[in-house]
Amino acid sequence: MELDIVALSRLQFAITALYHFLFVPLTLGLSVLLAIMETVYVMTGRVIWRQMTKFWGTLFGINFALGVATGIVMEFQFGMNWSYYSHYVGDIFGAPLAIEGLMAFFLEATFVGLFFFGWDKLSKVGHLAATWAVAAGSNFSALWILIANGWMQNPVGSAFNPQTMRMEVVDFYEVLFNPVAQAKFVHTVSAGYVTASIFVLGVSAWYALKGRHIDIARRSMTVAASFGLASALSVVVLGDESGYLSGEHQKMKLAAIEAMWETEPAPAAFTVFGIPDTEARETHYAVRVPWVMGLIGTRSLTTEIPGIKELVDRARANIRSGLLAYDALQRIREAGSTTAVGQEVRDAFETNGGDLGYALLLKRYVDDPRQATDEQIEKAAWDTVPNVPTLFWSFRIMVGLGVFFILLTATFFILSVRRKIDAYPFLLRIAVFAIPLPWIAAELGWVVAESGRQPWTIEGILPTAAAVSNLGASSLLLTIAGFVVIYTTLFIVEMGLMLKAIRKGPEPDFEPEAKLISPNIVPAE
C-alpha cells in the first residue's frame, strides 16, 4: 500500500499540535492565576499568598517547559511539511506568527526567568510586574496565533496574485480584526482559564480531602472557583459566538457539526443525539429540540440554515466557476501578464477568481483540472463535506463538558461565599476527578475547529491535499515516530514530576511577613 503523504502530513500536524495543546491551556490560565495570587500578596503583604504563588509557580514551571519544547516545532513545521501552503499564504499567514514572536514570546520567555530566579533580586512590585509580564506574554501569544488561525477559517483582506502565484495581503486591518479570530481568541483563552481553574480547584480539593495545607487549599479553591466560573461562562458565550460566525462564514462546518443533511425550514432544530450515517447521508435515531439550532446559527427565526446536500450543490457550482478561473489563470500566465491577454480572459478571472481554490480540489484526481470528468467533479464536490460523525460527537462532548464546568465552578463559588468550600468531601472528590476533563474539552475543541475546516487548509482557497511538501513517506514516518517517542517520554516524565511536586506540597515559607513596619521599631525580644 502506498502511504498517502497528505494523510501522514496531517497526522504529524495533528500529533504535534494536540501535544502542544496539552500544555498551552494550563500555561494561559495558570499564568493569570499566579499574577492574581501575587497581586493579593503585594496588596495585603500576607506571606501565605506568596507561598501559594511559589507553589503553583513550581507546577506552572514543569508544565511551561514542555509547552516551550513542543512549541519550537510548531514555528517551523509549516515550512517543513506544508511548503506549498507556506509559499501560497506566507504573505498573510507569516505576519501574525512573526508578530507573535516579537510581541509575546520575547515578553513571556524573558520574564519567566525572572519569575523563578528573581524572588530575592527584585522588589515586591518588581517581581509582580515580571509575573504579569509572563501572563500578558502568554495571552498575547494566543491572540496572534488565533489571528493566524482565524484567517485560515475566514480568509479576509487578501487576494490572489497571478504573477507570484500566491495570496497576498490587501487589507491588513481586516486580517487583524477578523471577527472569527476575535471570537476564537476569547473562546480559547477562556478555555485556558477554565483549565487552570479546574486544575487548581482539583489539586486543592485533594489537599482538603487529605487534610493537608488546608489554608493554602481553601484560598486557592476560592480564587479558582470564582475565576473559573467567570471563565466557564465566557467560554460558552463565546463558543456560541463562534457558532454564529461559522453559520456566517463556514456553513459546511456548522451543517456537519449538526449532521444536518437536508435544509430545514427556519428556525432549524438542534439534534441533541443521533447516529450520523455518512453512507446513507442521514442521521438515525435523532433526538431533536425545535428552534434551537436556528437561533444559535442565525440569531433569527426566519433565516434558513442550509443542509449538507444543498451545500454540496453549491460547491459543485463553485467548482465549475473555479474551472473558468483556472483556465483564465493559465492563459494569463502563458501570456506573461494580465495586460497581455484579452478583455474576456481578464473578466473571466475577475468574476470567477474567488472560486479558484475549488478548481484545486480536482488536483487530487487529475493533473489539469480542466480535463476533469463530471464524475470527478461530483467526487470533489462531496469532498467538501468534512467527517460528520467526528464533528458531531466532538462538538457534543465539548459542549457537555462546558456545561459541567459551569455547574462545578458555580457550586464551589456558592460554597466559598458561604465559607463552606471544603465542607463536603463528596464534592471535593468530584473536583479531583474533574481535573483531566478540561483537557479533553480543549483537544476536542481543536478537532472541531480544524477537522471541521477540511478539506481546506484555507477555507475555500487552498485544499489541504495541495498544501503539503513533496516529501518521501519514509521521511515522514521517521519524524512522526521520532516526535511521538520524544513527546511521549517527556510527557511521562512531566506527569511524574507534576505528581511528585503535588505530593510534596507547598514549601514552608519562614521569611517574615512583608516589611510593612521597619524592623528597627519592632522591640527586640
Added chain:
Amino acid sequence: MILHQFIDYETLRVIWWLLIGVLLIGFAITDGFDLGTGTLLPFVAKTDMERRIVINTIGPVWEGNQVWLIVAGGAIFAAWPPLYAVSFSGFYLAMFIILASLILRPVGFKYRSKRDSDTWRAAWDCALFIGGFVPALIFGVAMGNVLQGVPFRFNNDLRIFYEGSFFGLLNPFALLCGLISVAMLVMHGGAWLALKTSGPVAERARRYGIIAALITIILFGLAGLWVWAGFGGYRITSPIDPTGASNPLMKTVVEESGAWFVNYGSYPVLLLAPVFGFIGAAGAFIGLRARWEIATILLSALSIFGIISTVGVSMFPFILPSSLDPRSSLTVWDASSSHLTLFIMLVVTVIFIPLIVAYTSWVYHVLWGKVDEDTINDESGHAY
C-alpha cells in the same frame, strides 16, 4: 492603505534582508553562548555542584535567548515565504534533528535538579550536551550547503521539488562550516562561563575557549580559501528589476567561480565582515588569556557577527541558490513578501525590537554577577 508607498519595494527588501541578518546574529550571539555552554557542560564541570553552577549561569536567560531563533523563523515566514518553504522542507531531516535536540533543552534545564538520582541527572546532562552541540553543528552545516547551492527547483505553479538527500548535506565543505559554527559557539560559551563563574569551572572554560578561538580563526580562514579555490558562486545574468514580482522563475542565473567575491570588489568596505570575524576571535583568544571578562565576550560576539555577516554579504543578492536549477535560486529581488506585508512587518519590528532590547538588558542587569555554590543554595528550590 497607501502609507507603505513612502518606502519603495527595493528599499524594503534590502531592509528585510538586513533584519533577518540581525535576528540570526541576535540568535547566534545570545543563544550562542547557551549552545556553547551546553556543549562545554561535560568538559568544564566534573561534580554535580559544578554542573549546577554551569547550568544556572544560563538557566534564567536561555529561554528568552531562544526566542531570537523562533522569531527569526517567523520573520523569514512573513518576509521571505519561499525561503521558509524551500529551506525547511528541503533540509527536512536536518531540521528534525535540530528541533529534536532543541526540545531537550527546556526540559533538561527545568527537570534535571528535580530528582536526586545520579542516573537521572547524568541523563539530563547528556540531553543538555546534545541540545547544545547538535544544533550548533547542523546550523553550520546548513550554512555550508547554502553557500554551495542546494538541489531544488520550482515547477510552474511554484511548487517546490527538492532532489537531494540528507547524507548529501554532510559533504566535506559543509562539515567544515559545521565545525566553524561549533568552534565559534564554544569560544563564546567559554567567554560566557569565564564571565559568570569562578574557580576551577572558569579555569577550564577559559582553556577550552582559548583552543576554540584558535580553531575558529584557522577554520574560518580555511573555509575562505576553499570558497576561493574550490567552487563557484552564482550570478544573475538577466536584467534585474529590484521592484519586480516575487517570482523566482523570471530570471536567469549561472554558476561562476569567483562570484562570491564580486561584492567585495565593488564595495571594499564589506571586507570589514570577515575582518571582524578574525579580529573578534583573535581578541577573544587574547582576552581569555589576559582574563578580561566583559571585553572578551564582546569580542567573541564581534567575531560571530563578522562570520555570519561574511556569509550574507558574499552571497548578496542571493539568499538561497539552487544548484539543480540555478534560475530557481531565491534572491532578495524575487523571494520576498509583498510590498505591503514588508512595510507592516517593518513598522511592527521598529516598535518592538527596541522594547525587547530594553527589557532584555534590564533582566541581564538584574541577574548580573557570578554564579557560585552560594547562589545555588540560596535559591533553594528554584535554582536548576
